[in-house]
Amino acid sequence: MTVTLADVAARAQVSPATVSRVLNGNYPVAASTRERVLKAVDELDYVLNGPASSLAAATSDLVGILVNDIADPFFGIMASAIQAEIGGPGGRAGGERLAVVCNTGGSPERELTYLTLLQRQRAAAVVLTGGAMEDAPHAAAVAAKLRKLTEAGTRVVLCGRPQAEDTGAIALAFDNRGGGQRLTEHLIGLGHRRLGYIAGPEERTTTRHRLEGHRAALAAAGISEDPGWTVHGRYDRTSGYEATLELLRREASLTAVVAANDSVALGACAALRESGLRIPQDVSVAGFDDLPFSVDAVPALTTIRLPLAEAGARAGRIAMGREEAPPGGVATVRGELMVRESSGAPRQGAAGSVPA
Structure with a gap:
């Protein structure tokens, strides 16, 4: 039996319009209400509606890239490198793909909402960048969402994140x-x-x-x-x-x-x-x-140099199936110490310094 928007609304005890607002992210919704809606979506496994249900076994040409803050060069560099490997005009993937950069703003709720939307769209791949939130309920919700994505045929790659075990996601974790x-x-x-x-x-x-x-x-x-x-x-x-x-x-x-x-x-x-x-x-x-x-x-x-562009490019290739996943589904990406002029020996006589 096909799950409808009305079914989700009934489970969450909200209106269908509120469910739509949560899933589309186009109108402010209270955090507690959003959590109820997303919980209902997960419990009912609501993914598709309308004629799209006939495509349940297929993935689309959409690729989602989740970042914490696109204005931060840390995320911008990785997102650019990932997108360059995905395809579309000027891309190198050998096929048309629509890459969508999802800016969460550091919000756990937005992260889950984007994953839900990408699941509904049967995204071909999802790449999550940067560190994860250390909140047990949120971590469990994200893991459940990643598991559903991979089970539906979506390739999930974590770039700069620790491994999410038992989800089917591939991790390129920064050391x-x-x-x-x-x-x-x-x-x-x-x-x-x-x-x-x-x-x-x-x-x-x-x-x-x-x-x-x-x-x-x-x-x-x-x-x-x-x-x-x-x-x-x-x-x-x-x-x-x-x-x-x-x-x-x-x-x-x-x-x-x-x-x-x-x-x-x-x-x-x-x-x-x-x-x-x-x-x-x-x-x-x-x-x-x-x-x-x-x-x-x-x-x-x-500073410590993290190979952000290189890691992003590799994540993009793995997401597109053009590079083998690392053994065990996880690889550690190490940084390099770059010694420059901002560090030197403490001045003689400074408290806590080591005498020459």
Whole structure:
């Protein structure tokens, strides 16, 4: 028996118009209402309606690319590389494909809504980029949605995300822990012992993994971590600026600042300069990702280079079936330490530095 929009509305105890608004994302709907509708969609396995039901075993020429923030170069670089491999005019996939970039804005609800819409459209492939939300109910909902997509014949690739087990998705996971550890080891090797850390949002896997790497390096060097030397914020320049001022307020003798990403590092540099501190003579700064502006910053940023374009292109080829999936369905994409002018040895006599 075909499930209709009215069936979903009845299960969610809302009007058919509200169900349509949730699925089309074209009108504001309360979060609690959206959750009820999406739960009903999943429980009833509502995918198609009307004449499209006769195509239930087929996939379309649509490919969805989910990003957190298309204005962030981290996501823009990957999305561009993925799209270049998918096809259509100027593409290299050997066939016409319509790539749709879905900007979630970091909203868990939008992420689920886009996955539902792509499921309804029988997307040929879906690529999810960047870290995942660390919320158990949301993670379970996403896993269930990915499982339904793959079971329906949609190729699902996670680019920069940890593996989602038992979903059929293929993962190209960034080694954020290893990168975070190498970055902090570099600064420790220069003699730094008082390192502030500007972390990203606490609910993101990327944040946790990079911070774990930082802490592993401190522990290996026998350096006690002061909880007050870590500040969480967004992955943007403003957050880096504000967090650095807060770190300086808490501990003015810090000799290095490790930033969650390069945009955050730029904000940290601005705050240090406005506070009358030189980089790296007074305070070293390190970022993460090696975004295009990093080498042109003044001073040029020490950072971990993630091969964003290369990983995106590979994800696109796997999504199109033009490259074999990695063994076990998961591959670790490692970063490279890029040592530049923003990091140096702490000045002689600085508190917490290692004497020459």
